[in-house]
Amino acid sequence: MQPIPINDPEDPRVAAYRDVRERDLAGRQGRFVAEGKVVLNVLFAARRFEAESVLVLENRLAGLAATLAAAPSDLPVYVASGAVMDAIAGFHIHRGILAIGRKRAPLSxxxxxxxxxxxxxxxxxxxxxxxxxxxxxxxxxxxxxxxxxxxxxxxxxxxxxxxxxxxxxxxxxxxxxxxxxxxxxxxxxxxxxxxxxxxxxxxxxxxxxxxxxxxxxxxxxxxxxxxxxxxxxxxxxxxxxxxxxxxxxxxxxxxxxxxxxxxxx
Amino acid sequence: MQPIPINDPEDPRVAAYRDVRERDLAGRQGRFVAEGKVVLNVLFAARRFEAESVLVLENRLAGLAATLAAAPSDLPVYVASGAVMDAIAGFHIHRGILAIGRKRAPLSxxxxxxxxxxxxxxxxxxxxxxxxxxxxxxxxxxxxxxxxxxxxxxxxxxxxxxxxxxxxxxxxxxxxxxxxxxxxxxxxxxxxxxxxxxxxxxxxxxxxxxxxxxxxxxxxxxxxxxxxxxxxxxxxxxxxxxxxxxxxxxxxxxxxxxxxxxxxx
CATH class of the missing domain: 3.40.1280.10 (SPOUT methyltransferase, trefoil knot domain)
Incomplete structure (x- = not known):
């Protein structure tokens, strides 16, 4: 897994993380925002959900190695500075760890x-x-x-x-x-x-x-x-x-x- | 009990309600902000606390009659429009009912x-x-x-x-x-x-x-x-x-x- 540096908040690869607060409204579409290491661990272990990508603060990447080892090897892991991450999300991301998740086909x-x-x-x-x-x-x-x-x-x-x-x-x-x-x-x-x-x-x-x-x-x-x-x-x-x-x-x-x-x- | 109309957000009689969010920091001094009818009922029944004053949205006053009947008759009840109330508090007071309470002498x-x-x-x-x-x-x-x-x-x-x-x-x-x-x-x-x-x-x-x-x-x-x-x-x-x-x-x-x-x- 090769981390992908993001230097421009407008980078289209991190569009899903833009204005995370607004994104909440789209929850019913089956995509969601996961925050923090504990939640990320659960997401990677979940059968009914899958991660689309991860966006991590550069100084949190090392501490996340064991967590990311459980993720599919082709999962995009974007890495940004604090200023770029906050500019993408639209507010201060305290924990420095975000992921976009997706629901697999729902059951009745x-x-x-x-x-x-x-x-x-x-x-x-x-x-x-x-x-x-x-x-x-x-x-x-x-x-x-x-x-x-x-x-x-x-x-x-x-x-x-x-x-x-x-x-x-x-x-x-x-x-x-x-x-x-x-x-x-x-x-x-x-x-x-x-x-x-x-x-x-x-x-x-x-x-x-x-x-x-x-x-x-x-x-x-x-x-x-x-x-x-x-x-x-x-x-x-x-x-x-x-x-x-x-x-x-x-x-x-x-x-x-x-x-x-x-x-x- | 005669309600006291407040038309000027800068009125010194409602100084305790100014910028309510900041006021939170003063909690240890034994004064506090109570919100809503249910909490007000508890405050008036409390033995270890007393109300200093109440600030009510004008259109909520009638619905508060039974609650206020349990308060001391000399309790100041300030009444304001929504615009004035929000200007005093510094943010929108959804429930339209605030009170300043005070701790009586604390026990060890x-x-x-x-x-x-x-x-x-x-x-x-x-x-x-x-x-x-x-x-x-x-x-x-x-x-x-x-x-x-x-x-x-x-x-x-x-x-x-x-x-x-x-x-x-x-x-x-x-x-x-x-x-x-x-x-x-x-x-x-x-x-x-x-x-x-x-x-x-x-x-x-x-x-x-x-x-x-x-x-x-x-x-x-x-x-x-x-x-x-x-x-x-x-x-x-x-x-x-x-x-x-x-x-x-x-x-x-x-x-x-x-x-x-x-x-x-």
Missing amino acids: VDETLATLPARALVIALVGISNHDNMGAIFRNAAAFGADAALLDDTCCDPLYRKAIRVSVGAVLKVPFTVGGNAQDLAAGLARRGFGQIALSPNGVADIRDIPRSNRMALFLGTEGEGLPAPLLSQLQTARIAMAEGFDSLNVAAASAVALHRLRDG | VDETLATLPARALVIALVGISNHDNMGAIFRNAAAFGADAALLDDTCCDPLYRKAIRVSVGAVLKVPFTVGGNAQDLAAGLARRGFGQIALSPNGVADIRDIPRSNRMALFLGTEGEGLPAPLLSQLQTARIAMAEGFDSLNVAAASAVALHRLRDG
Whole structure:
């Protein structure tokens, strides 16, 4: 692998890195911006994603040798000075490591579920529109060994730059797919034999009393509205018991508590 | 209570709201900026804090009537147009509700612990330097009924504007005090009969196997460094079991899992 020096911020070879903040808007097209060494390691190990190129600060290149050794040998590695890198990206790139990634052919909900083992834990996300929460939920899902994530059409894109960063790369690790509304996800899960739990502040059961079954899905809704009423009336519901007078848990924190309860081992 | 119209951004009566972002730096002086109706409700109910004044967007005043009814009748309530409010604050105030709060006389670690009941749960924070994490940890502490928080000298200020916002006001609800280093906190807790658990990725016990005792303190350290080695060698340590290959949990998520395990009820 021969690093390619970039001296001109307008160099067309680094066009994908131009104005990285604007690029975020293009997330749904299946391309995304990965930042930092930890995320790059996850990207190179991911089966559902591939790197298009890497852009590295010249004084970070040596420290990245082991990471880049895991990349395809024909991956373009662009190297720039701090001034050139910041001029390309449009703001200061603190960590000095960027990559453009690309989604391989996406799987449907059913295809995703079909790949899972007989014992599996899935999260189903409905209306999660905040990128910090999305990233944090994926980080928790990876930490507690969730096998896949299903997203309804109203969720934000996990491949948004900030969501990837907050997830520490977990959005590239936990297989996810976007498909339909909450009812569609529930129907798809039922067809594949998944028991389904809807987490809600008004849930009937305490999450501590929910037994783990072989195939299990946990529905998480947006903080403001919660999960849609038709879904809640259709699924078994569970709550996380809280102190009186401060009945408020961030959805990412709630996912950590619930996934820790339901995980294996 | 008679609202006071403010038409000039330079009006000296709203000097405390000028350039709110800069004001954050003054957090340690015991004054802070609270944002939004939910936080304002917590502030008015807090015993350890008091409001100095409120600055409200004119079209938000009516919706704030019930909240303001809980405030002292001599509290100055300044009312401004959106243009004037943004000019005062130095950026767009989305929610249209700001308040300046003030800490009453702070208590020492020992005074804080002395106020607690025979059965109590305390968090001890060491080196938490990220305001999002600080706010999120307090939100979890309030949700799971923690009775107090002790902070070492290297923690960031929970009264920083963003930490208050992320906590949804919990930093004004869960009593906290800053005192010394991690060893000082441990010594102070021991004197008051608190059993102490240090949460660490390499902890000896699984957090699920830690029995809840009457007086219990949970130590949480920064994500990068973790808790200091001398403290870990001195206390009982506990880990949160995670999936192999992604041994990474945000400290706020870890606090949610551990506090949910240790809480009463």
